[in-house]
Amino acid sequence: xxxxxxxxxxxxxxxxESGGVAVIVPTGSVELALxxxxxxxxxxxxxxxxxxxxxxxxxxxxxxxxxxxxHDLDQCRAIxxxxxRAARTEAFAPFDEIIAKQxxxxxxxxxxxxxxxxxxxxxxxxxxxxxxxxxxxxxxxLEATP
Amino acid sequence: xxxxxxxxxNGTGAAVRSDLNGSLAAIVSNNSGATEPGTMYAYQWWPDTxxxxxxxxxxxxxxxxxxxxxxxANLGLLPLAGGTMTGxxxxxxxxxxxxGIAVSGDLNTGLFSSGADAIDIATAGTRRFGVSSAGELxxxxxxxxxxxxxxxxxxxxxxxxxVAIQSPATVASNLxxxxxSVDGTNGQVLSTNGTGTLSFISNGGASxxxxxxxATPSVNFSSDTDTGVFRAGANRLAFATNGASVGEFDGSxxxxxxxxxxxxxxxxxxxxVNFNGxxxxxxxxxxxxxxxxxxxxxxxxxxxxxxLVDANFAFTVGYRGVANNDTDYVPxxxxxxxxxxxxxxxxxxxxxxxxxxDIDYVCISIFR
Numbered sequence: 001x002x003x004x005x006x007x008x009x010x011x012x013x014x015x016x017e018s019g020g021v022a023v024i025v026p027t028g029s030v031e032l033a034l035x036x037x038x039x040x041x042x043x044x045x046x047x048x049x050x051x052x053x054x055x056x057x058x059x060x061x062x063x064x065x066x067x068x069x070x071h072d073l074d075q076c077r078a079i080x081x082x083x084x085r086a087a088r089t090e091a092f093a094p095f096d097e098i099i100a101k102q103x104x105x106x107x108x109x110x111x112x113x114x115x116x117x118x119x120x121x122x123x124x125x126x127x128x129x130x131x132x133x134x135x136x137x138x139x140x141x142l143e144a145t146p
Numbered sequence: 147x148x149x150x151x152x153x154x155x156n157g158t159g160a161a162v163r164s165d166l167n168g169s170l171a172a173i174v175s176n177n178s179g180a181t182e183p184g185t186m187y188a189y190q191w192w193p194d195t196x197x198x199x200x201x202x203x204x205x206x207x208x209x210x211x212x213x214x215x216x217x218x219a220n221l222g223l224l225p226l227a228g229g230t231m232t233g234x235x236x237x238x239x240x241x242x243x244x245x246g247i248a249v250s251g252d253l254n255t256g257l258f259s260s261g262a263d264a265i266d267i268a269t270a271g272t273r274r275f276g277v278s279s280a281g282e283l284x285x286x287x288x289x290x291x292x293x294x295x296x297x298x299x300x301x302x303x304x305x306x307x308x309v310a311i312q313s314p315a316t317v318a319s320n321l322x323x324x325x326x327s328v329d330g331t332n333g334q335v336l337s338t339n340g341t342g343t344l345s346f347i348s349n350g351g352a353s354x355x356x357x358x359x360x361a362t363p364s365v366n367f368s369s370d371t372d373t374g375v376f377r378a379g380a381n382r383l384a385f386a387t388n389g390a391s392v393g394e395f396d397g398s399x400x401x402x403x404x405x406x407x408x409x410x411x412x413x414x415x416x417x418x419v420n421f422n423g424x425x426x427x428x429x430x431x432x433x434x435x436x437x438x439x440x441x442x443x444x445x446x447x448x449x450x451x452x453x454l455v456d457a458n459f460a461f462t463v464g465y466r467g468v469a470n471n472d473t474d475y476v477p478x479x480x481x482x483x484x485x486x487x488x489x490x491x492x493x494x495x496x497x498x499x500x501x502x503x504d505i506d507y508v509c510i511s512i513f514r
Contacts, residue, residue: 016441020441022440023427023439023440024437024438024439024440024449025421025427025429025437025438025440027419027437027451028436032451033436033449035449036436036449048426051426051427053426054425055424055425055443055504058442058504059443082501
């Protein structure tokens with residue numbers, strides 16, 4: 001059985017049934033990997049350099065009119081909001097525990113105040129995400145979250 | 147020296163006496179003289195003092211026959227006890243049954259000539275060896291032996307160098323190779339049947355070997371005779387080291403002793419891949435994998451170069467965790483698709499978030 005240690009710098013991309021982008025990474029020649037494209041599905045052979053290396057919004061990739069990988073901004077926002085909510089939930093967690101369990105010695109009022117600060121902060125992130133003009137601005141809004 | 151006509155003429159007593167004395171003097175000197183006697187008789191001796199030859203008159207009394215040299219021992223003739231001849235010894239051609247030169251007391255063994263310009267040797271009345279007029283040497287009916295590891299040499303065109311074959315220094319018992327009766331085809335080699343009969347076979351062609359055993363493999367090494375290849379049974383090709391079976395191919399399986407004391411079937415890894423699922427997804431190394439398909443975050447399809455026999459394979463997936471992060475990741479088959487003979491889709495779950503995640507080291511192995 002052959003062992004492959006080198007590969008081409010080319011990639012095969014095609015649109016998935018869900019509208020996303022599948023990227024085929026060949027182990028050898030790109031021609032041999034063409035068999036891995038689903039039968040009947042249009043594909044493009046592109047340079048690996050043309051595939052975004054930032055996978056923050058990987059599930060928002062689409063194939064543009066020019067046959068290259070682009071970002072669907074609405075999906076980027078949806079992903080950004082998912083990440084925002086996940087981060088907010090993580091930030092809420094220690095204060096939620098104080099309030100929910102009424103831990104003796106812990107100041108519930110202080111915890112509630114902290115929660116409000118978190119809400120306010122992520123509300124700003126939400127606005128920034130909705131106002132973002134491109135994925136980079138969405139990513140910047142997320143990364144601005146302490 | 148004296149010569150006489152051996153006729154006593156009538157005369158006086160003294161004259162007759164003188165004539166008798168002259169004839170006796172001729173007798174005792176064998177008629178020697180510088181010239182031939184005036185009156186000659188058949189078989190008359192004449193030491194010719196001019197030529198130094200002893201001559202005898204022939205039967206017809208019309209010529210002299212030289213017998214020998216007067217000044218030489220034995221008149222210069224070859225003694226019965228042997229000697230050196232200065233001229234050619236010319237004998238009759240003879241036959242194998244009666245050679246021209248034969249051995250005393252064994253007259254059917256010797257040299258003869260079977261034809262013009264040919265010489266032959268006969269023993270017991272039979273020709274054994276001959277050299278023809280064309281220079282061809284032939285041994286008739288017997289064997290030719292070169293003793294003492296002597297060479298059989300084939301010289302080049304100017305006889306300056308030769309190619310030779312010879313016997314080994316020691317031969318335990320007589321060995322005879324019988325050459326093939328017909329030529330082989332281009333590229334064929336000589337092969338023995340084990341009893342000295344040679345034939346041409348194709349190089350790399352089939353060789354019929356004994357089965358052998360683990361202790362004495364059919365194909366082994368001169369320096370390690372209990373290590374090699376043998377036939378363990380019908381359709382079973384086995385390998386031995388140190389006299390013990392360590393692996394074999396049978397009709398369907400590869401079996402080997404992996405250290406547990408017995409030879410058992412080994413189940414192979416049919417495909418494997420090590421790739422980086424982050425950034426620009428890249429394959430580090432693989433086997434029987436034509437590509438991976440990056441379906442999305444933490445979602446990859448492994449595509450096989452050569453299809454598996456069926457989709458009922460087992461797999462393992464490994465990954466490298468994220469430094470300073472106690473998040474658990476669980477690689478698994480993709481829930482929305484089933485493995486096929488040509489591909490299998492895997493996902494990496496982030497158990498903290500419940501979503502899929504990209505991992506920098508993803509290693510997948512397929513066993514069947």
